Amino acid sequence: MKRTIIKIDEELCNGCGVCVKGCHEGALQLINGKAMLVSELYCDGLGACLGDCPVGAITLEERESEPYDETAVMTRLMKKGDSVILAHLKHLFEHDQHDFLAEAESVLKANNVSVPLYKQLKKKVVPNITGLVGHQHSGCPGSREMSFTPSSVQPVVATGSQPSELQQWPVQLHLVSPGATFLKGADLLVAADCCAFSVGDFHQTYLKGKRLVIACPKLDHGKDVYINKLADMIDHGGINTLTVMIMEVPCCGGLLSICQEAQKLASRHVPLKLIRISLKGEKLEDRWV
Template sequence: MIRKIIHIDEEKCNGCGLCAKACHEEAIGMVNGKAKLLRDDYCDGLGDCLPACPTGAITFVEREAAGYDETAVLENKKRKMQKEEGGISQLTQWPVQIKLAPVNAPYFNGASLLIAADCTAYAYGRFHEDFIRDRIVLIGCPKLDACDYTDKLTQIITGNDIRSLTVVRMEVPCCGGIEHAAVTALKNSGKFIPWQVVTVSTDGRILQ
């Protein structure tokens, strides 16, 4: 479509970045020290960036351009906010509590299963990126739940096509219960699948 949209004269641009800050839609970015219109569909054509430019490098033109896409702009802002707040969630299924999880569910088929103590996600800052990514996650705390997860986990491993098992626990003694339940469940299932236990320290370090 032919519509009004901004044009940036790179020869006049001094690289101050004020236009990028003024653009609420984040259509403008700094590339190699110069302002650049990153996406036509992010530009609403209202020109909030024009008065911010000290060199007059930005003007309006009429040309063939994609229409302004408010939905795409909002999604971009959402993604940016999530990154600034610590990253995008890697969780792909619900529920995650061992007590609430079904014994059989489609997401278990072909899954790399993560069984984690509740506290690990709080102690280890990159938990989503390093452990939840590409895995189905089940969490619990034997001390708080006052139960043995072994039977439930045995049913899940036995009744589904689990490809691998990762157990993440804290270094504290009470986490021994979740490791014992997971390892015993794997043995009870009679299956031979790759498995590992990762221990996190109380100050957020990987110990093994």
């Protein structure tokens, strides 16, 4: 079957092993100093490990693969104790994988395994359950429901409606031609879809003076197309600089990986900057990569 599954760039991988420790499902192992996907059956394709990788060596791709087997995963995890089981259930819960959760519960019930705190987890009443499972691996909060109060910073009083800083159309990366005339000599902002909605001053602070393409590394199809297209924009489109703007959620790190792969593929070098934004719209990181 064709499904989303992780892909590891062995050249980028530095063998730190962080992703292996973070993959409770057991799909990854460290072999000859490199992280390897050793079992497609155990890879759920949700991409929580993307945020664990410090060098951006892990991305998501859609390809022919064996289907994920939750029963096999849970049968394996039962031997590792309650903390590992709970971490896995939390991972599924945060990604709204209700079918896999039901399957996992059936396996636990059939084997008379009871996990403390799981009922509380389902009710979302454990505020810091990661502290109870040993490993601070929160999965991808990108699909978890959250509410927070906007910043109490004194609002800026506008004298009128703020003008848009968008200078071209289209903006979705699949739709933008690498040969578009507006790319020539441009500073290109590659922004994750959610960024503009999370940052109050997106247009004035981040988009002004730049050309824009948007993409979602978790939900969009054709990641290889993105890599090749960005490489063409560097080589033939004549862009001046590349700035990738992503959210703090782990799955969003895939967009940085896409830009880095494009930078490697291109024969011409352009500087690459990373801007990382918190869920509340605060700038967490702003640096040249």
